[in-house]
Amino acid sequence: MTIQVGDRVPSATFVKPTENGPEQVSSDEFFAGRKVALFSVPGAFTPTCSARHLPGYVEKAAELKAKGVDEIACTAVNDAFVMGAWSKSAEAGDVTMLADGNGEFAKAVGLEMDGSKFGLGTRGQRYSMIVNDGVVEQLNVEAPGEFKVSSAEHLLEQL
Numbered sequence: 583m584t585i586q587v588g589d590r591v592p593s594a595t596f597v598k599p600t601e602n603g604p605e606q607v608s609s610d611e612f613f614a615g616r617k618v619a620l621f622s623v624p625g626a627f628t629p630t631c632s633a634r635h636l637p638g639y640v641e642k643a644a645e646l647k648a649k650g651v652d653e654i655a656c657t658a659v660n661d662a663f664v665m666g667a668w669s670k671s672a673e674a675g676d677v678t679m680l681a682d683g684n685g686e687f688a689k690a691v692g693l694e695m696d697g698s699k700f701g702l703g704t705r706g707q708r709y710s711m712i713v714n715d716g717v718v719e720q721l722n723v724e725a726p727g728e729f730k731v732s733s734a735e736h737l738l739e740q741l
Contacts, residue, residue: 594682619651642735
């Protein structure tokens with residue numbers, strides 16, 4: 583079942599790339615007591631994700647924070663090393679990367695997709711959400727192959 587507005591984010595473990603190496607973080611801890619703009623991409627370094635999705639959140643980081651967002655985070659079914667390298671190459675220091683290497687979070691929120699025909703296996707769908715103290719306040723899931731409602735611009739309009 584897909585997560586809905588008003589639902590609590592399920593418990594899962596992310597791996598965050600840090601200067602000291604990969605660091606596990608629970609979703610319960612990560613979302614507790616603050617407002618997080620979370621967006622999901624099918625894969626780091628993929629065309630739309632690299633050209634538009636991540637750069638939009640980097641560009642709009644200050645505006646999102648001015649509207650009450652405490653942290654901006656990106657998740658993908660990639661490992662922490664890939665997410666860290668993508669962050670560096672995109673100069674995305676204002677965005678926290680949350681690797682969901684086994685797709686645990688994507689499955690828990692019911693937003694996984696089958697990218698097998700593109701050689702990607704099971705991945706997370708493209709979406710964005712506002713999570714306030716662990717509860718989903720906004721949820722924007724893209725139709726397959728589209729990039730509109732999960733953009734930083736769209737999320738800003740909802741705040």
